[in-house]
Amino acid sequence: MRIAQVAPLYESVPPRLYGGTERVVHYLTEALIDLGHEVTLFASGDSRTRARLVPVIDRALRLHPGRPDPVIWHTLMLDRVRELCDSFDVIHFHIDWLHLPVAMRCRTPSLTTLHGRLDLPDLQPLFRHFNRHPLVSISDAQRAPLPQPNWLATVHHGLPLDLYDFHPEPQDYFAFVGRISPEKRCDRAIDIALACNMPIRIAAKVDAADKQYWEEVIEPMLDHPLVTFVGEIGDGDKNDFIGNARALLAPVDWPEPFGLVITEALACGTPVIAYGHGSVPELLEDGVTGFIVHDQHQAVGAAMRIGEIDRRACRESFERRFAAPVMAASYAALYRRMVESRVEA
Amino acid sequence: MRIAQVAPLYESVPPRLYGGTERVVHYLTEALIDLGHEVTLFASGDSRTRARLVPVIDRALRLHPGRPDPVIWHTLMLDRVRELCDSFDVIHFHIDWLHLPVAMRCRTPSLTTLHGRLDLPDLQPLFRHFNRHPLVSISDAQRAPLPQPNWLATVHHGLPLDLYDFHPEPQDYFAFVGRISPEKRCDRAIDIALACNMPIRIAAKVDAADKQYWEEVIEPMLDHPLVTFVGEIGDGDKNDFIGNARALLAPVDWPEPFGLVITEALACGTPVIAYGHGSVPELLEDGVTGFIVHDQHQAVGAAMRIGEIDRRACRESFERRFAAPVMAASYAALYRRMVESRVEA
Numbered sequence: 001m002r003i004a005q006v007a008p009l010y011e012s013v014p015p016r017l018y019g020g021t022e023r024v025v026h027y028l029t030e031a032l033i034d035l036g037h038e039v040t041l042f043a044s045g046d047s048r049t050r051a052r053l054v055p056v057i058d059r060a061l062r063l064h065p066g067r068p069d070p071v072i073w074h075t076l077m078l079d080r081v082r083e084l085c086d087s088f089d090v091i092h093f094h095i096d097w098l099h100l101p102v103a104m105r106c107r108t109p110s111l112t113t114l115h116g117r118l119d120l121p122d123l124q125p126l127f128r129h130f131n132r133h134p135l136v137s138i139s140d141a142q143r144a145p146l147p148q149p150n151w152l153a154t155v156h157h158g159l160p161l162d163l164y165d166f167h168p169e170p171q172d173y174f175a176f177v178g179r180i181s182p183e184k185r186c187d188r189a190i191d192i193a194l195a196c197n198m199p200i201r202i203a204a205k206v207d208a209a210d211k212q213y214w215e216e217v218i219e220p221m222l223d224h225p226l227v228t229f230v231g232e233i234g235d236g237d238k239n240d241f242i243g244n245a246r247a248l249l250a251p252v253d254w255p256e257p258f259g260l261v262i263t264e265a266l267a268c269g270t271p272v273i274a275y276g277h278g279s280v281p282e283l284l285e286d287g288v289t290g291f292i293v294h295d296q297h298q299a300v301g302a303a304m305r306i307g308e309i310d311r312r313a314c315r316e317s318f319e320r321r322f323a324a325p326v327m328a329a330s331y332a333a334l335y336r337r338m339v340e341s342r343v344e345a
Numbered sequence: 346m347r348i349a350q351v352a353p354l355y356e357s358v359p360p361r362l363y364g365g366t367e368r369v370v371h372y373l374t375e376a377l378i379d380l381g382h383e384v385t386l387f388a389s390g391d392s393r394t395r396a397r398l399v400p401v402i403d404r405a406l407r408l409h410p411g412r413p414d415p416v417i418w419h420t421l422m423l424d425r426v427r428e429l430c431d432s433f434d435v436i437h438f439h440i441d442w443l444h445l446p447v448a449m450r451c452r453t454p455s456l457t458t459l460h461g462r463l464d465l466p467d468l469q470p471l472f473r474h475f476n477r478h479p480l481v482s483i484s485d486a487q488r489a490p491l492p493q494p495n496w497l498a499t500v501h502h503g504l505p506l507d508l509y510d511f512h513p514e515p516q517d518y519f520a521f522v523g524r525i526s527p528e529k530r531c532d533r534a535i536d537i538a539l540a541c542n543m544p545i546r547i548a549a550k551v552d553a554a555d556k557q558y559w560e561e562v563i564e565p566m567l568d569h570p571l572v573t574f575v576g577e578i579g580d581g582d583k584n585d586f587i588g589n590a591r592a593l594l595a596p597v598d599w600p601e602p603f604g605l606v607i608t609e610a611l612a613c614g615t616p617v618i619a620y621g622h623g624s625v626p627e628l629l630e631d632g633v634t635g636f637i638v639h640d641q642h643q644a645v646g647a648a649m650r651i652g653e654i655d656r657r658a659c660r661e662s663f664e665r666r667f668a669a670p671v672m673a674a675s676y677a678a679l680y681r682r683m684v685e686s687r688v689e690a
Contacts, residue, residue, distance in 0.1 A: 066466060066467075068466075072465075072468070075443060075445060076470065076471060076474055079445065079446040079475070082446055097416075097417065098416060098443075101427055101447050102446050102447060104424070105427070105450075120414065120417075121413075122413050122418065125421065126417050126420070
């Protein structure tokens with residue numbers, strides 16, 4: 001099929017540093033090409049891809065020295081998509097909702113993956129109005145605040161099979177990876193590790209908005225011989241940092257629409273102990289790839305029993321459910337359904 | 346003609362308090378109805394109009410307690426316009442550029458008045474791309490940074506004829522009206538008045554962003570018997586505040602695309618002394634409705650000679666050039682041109 005992928009312009013595809021959506025669009029694009037599809041990627045000009053790139057702006061917006069206006073550049077991108085739309089069988093949008101008035105009146109079928117939280121109240125009237133545009137969620141849990149729109153499917157994010165190596169023999173520590181922010185509950189992770197007398201290593205960045213929380217809550221907890229704070233780490237270091245851990249601790253306190261780090265751990269063969277909010281019950285198989293807990297008592301108990309989890313089962317769960325080829329095949333099936341229903345109509 | 350006016354949603358039409366664009370859309374809408382046109386107004390639901398109102402959101406965005414997302418609500422509005430577009434002869438947008446991908450492919454002809462500054466670098470690629478959409482400037486000077494797009498005309502803003510009364514007999518003071526910000530140069534206005542030994546009354550608001558400038562530069566200048574600061578005033582008080590002044594001082598330091606306060610003064614019969622930046626030479630007739638100056642020496646000289654200006658000539662200039670019926674007639678002529686060229690095409 002001739003497929004257009006429309007990425008946000010905030011980061012390049014793939015992103016230089018952080019950037020969840022653009023990273024997933026990258027994995028999807030390359031995996032669709034592996035499946036033999038002809039993919040056109042609308043993205044910033046500093047993107048690197050095997051797809052045909054339509055470079056909308058020379059460099060991604062977030063680190064662009066000219067501080068470009070995001071609405072202007074996404075509006076321009078939208079019109080480039082519209083100009084070329086007849087040359088695609090299907091158009092896949094990843095840019096929230098700015099495109100809806102245009103997409104709804106385009107002859108080429110299109111769908112939108114919503115990558116973020118959906119509890120913004122304004123989304124209710126928005127999708128009551130645009131109630132016929134096909135939407136894809138990244139977890140079933142993500143849909144909870146927005147039951148009414150035209151959900152086509154849930155497609156979980158996928159990572160390339162060779163991004164992380166299987167680590168069969170862990171070392172004696174638990175890992176925490178993420179941002180230092182109240183809802184990520186790094187404090188709980190430290191408490192769990194200390195209750196088991198197990199070292200914990202924390203790889204996390206501290207955003208300016210969370211500086212006070214960091215200084216008042218987390219920093220005082222680091223002054224313990226079992227606690228090591230390594231700061232922010234890149235994709236390269238993540239492989240061994242997560243892979244060598246006995247478990248990844250994800251005691252999050254909010255309904256995260258998709259916990260990418262959980263799938264990263266599974267790719268390494270590292271089991272995960274996570275609180276059962278949001279997408280967690282969809283990502284983890286309780287007792288098979290880790291433990292789903294609901295309080296600190298359960299969490300410590302789970303941490304004590306982590307040796308019961310077969311690390312190979314974690315890797316197998318990743319390969320079966322969260323690998324990029326699986327994600328690409330799921331999307332390709334949706335695209336085909338849309339193209340065929342168009343031909344029938 | 347059946348005319349759609351598409352207003353920003355930040356303020357109601359007319360605005361409760363501040364809000365330049367929505368105020369002008371209000372004057373235009375009502376004046377077009379006076380000319381016998383059938384007008385539909387897309388705006389926030391708390392707008393008050395004789396037009397058919399399409400209420401996009403219950404209340405205007407800026408003071409809305411739910412802190413709504415502007416892109417979502419303007420996107421929704423855009424789709425309402427598109428759904429109804431076949432019922433209009435012409436669509437007039439006042440919402441910057443979000444509508445361009447939709448408007449360019451609508452069968453109904455449309456035009457856009459750009460109300461703001463055009464020196465944002467991103468506007469160059471935007472209007473190189475959308476180079477066929479008809480644009481209206483609010484002054485010729487406004488166009489300077491953006492020479493290439495499809496400028497259809499300049500239409501100056503107009504005020505209702507009865508909004509301000511002609512004040513034939515002024516009192517002994519100069520007036521300054523505006524924001525306290527470095528580019529408005531309230532300091533220059535004070536210096537001009539004091540050099541003439543004339544009282545000056547200042548009606549101005551201080552935004553949070555300008556607090557330091559206010560405290561360091563302007564506040565220390567107010568401690569003089571000839572200087573009176575009255576704070577922010579509403580439309581009702583403006584009539585006598587400006588109308589009773591011997592002159593309005595507008596020693597601005599930046600190329601304002603349209604100086605609405607200059608036309609307010611002329612409506613009162615009050616002459617204006619202004620620096621010749623931006624739209625000023627288009628709004629003032631030097632020596633007839635005030636004086637255009639280029640330094641403080643000229644400004645003080647002009648202030649000394651302000652008695653030479655015939656206040657009736659100021660009011661006449663307003664009625665001839667800056668009255669709402671004049672603005673409406675200019676736009677109606679543009680609409681007709683667009684409708685006729687569509688019929689021919």
